[in-house]
Amino acid sequence: MSSRLLHLKKSLTEEESFTTINKEKVFIVSDFTGLLLLNNFIEKDQESCLLIHENDISFEKRRRDFEQRQLLVRDEKVVEAIQEIFPSSVSKKFENEALFYKDQEFKSFNGRAKPHKLLNFEDYFIDRPWLVNCNLISQDLNFENNLLKGNINSISFDNSKWTIKLSNNFLVETENLYWGRSRKEFYRLLDSTSKNNLSDEETSFITGIEDYSLLNIWIKLDQIVKENSQTLFIPQSQTHDYGHYILDFHEPNRSESSQYVTANIIIQNRAADEVELGDKYKKLKRKVDRIFSGFSNYIVSEEINLFPNFLCKYTNDSIEKESEKLPHFIGPQALRRDISLPFIGNAFKSYEYHKNI
Secondary structure, three states, rough: HHHHHHHHHHHHHHHOOEEEEEOOEEEOOOOOHHHHOOOOOOHHOOOHEEEHHHHHOHHHHHHHHHHHHHOOOHHHHHHHHHHHHHHOOOOEEOOOOOOOEOOOOOEEEEOOOOOOOOOOOOHHHHHOOOEOOOOOOOOOOOOOHHHEEEEEEEEEEEEOOOEEEEOOOEEEOOOOOEOOHHHHHHHEEEOOOHHHHHHHHHHHHHHHHHEEEEEEEEEEEOOOOOOOOEEEEEEOOOOOOEEEEEEEEEEEEEEEEEEEEEEEEEEEOOOOHHHHHHHHHHHHHHHEEEEEOOOOOHHEEEEEEEEEEEEEEEEEOOOOOOOOOOOOEEHHHHHOOOOOOHHHHHHHHHHHHHHHO
């Protein structure tokens, strides 16, 4: 009996040490459309909004990643969706069709030859990408005054109020939670009572999605390797189905004799530590060196980023409208406003919808 009482006393003491913050709107984001939406609300009422993130967050970097580095816009419908929201945006499509490497030469996906097995989501990158300049804002947005740093330990919902418990002894309460990360991550953080209160339909909506992480490397070369912009698929292994290195060679800068390359590796629905990710990049360079002699020596700068659970395929969107027991899902994994658009187009439609309600 005494040990149980000590345990209860300890729990009460821990609970009392939390600092509680109440905000009308709380944001957890993964992409720059979520930051755009947050900024829209801040312009209306800065004191009502809070952004929770583990570290400092840069809108300029998120925008640059989307516009130049990830090259996720591979569908003309997405370009049209962006232009509807931001009429001043401009887009330019890559010149040449994607090719895959097999039997020591590059071949067309439209020919008779078949590539090595394409793993989940790799076929998304076959379509020619669009370089998009949204022309949104001329300067960086600063969210410092609305940022609370911390890792989320748990989330609960009761009586129309969300309570978010952080690892640094903060409790954040809000009636409007805007969730822009993985639906499955949200479900994992939800406490058992809140999970049990969900309907089968709501649970299926949260968990019925396939998401994959993206290892993205932005490379600058001081030599021109490809004369035109083009996507190349290079198998990670000739004997095993390990997926591909997907390289987008940008249009070269001939006056400077330089070229940018966006390299993407899809991490197939599992966690990967820094050692494994670093090893993948080393193997990529060795592989590309065999095809384009001197490639590694041409690299003058590189930036490596992992975007966890960012790519997604919708396997269940049975909910037709937002549920009172679910947060406002925003970004790539939001409730689809246009069933014909892929995930990145859905992020813009989600922004447009929530901005106007």
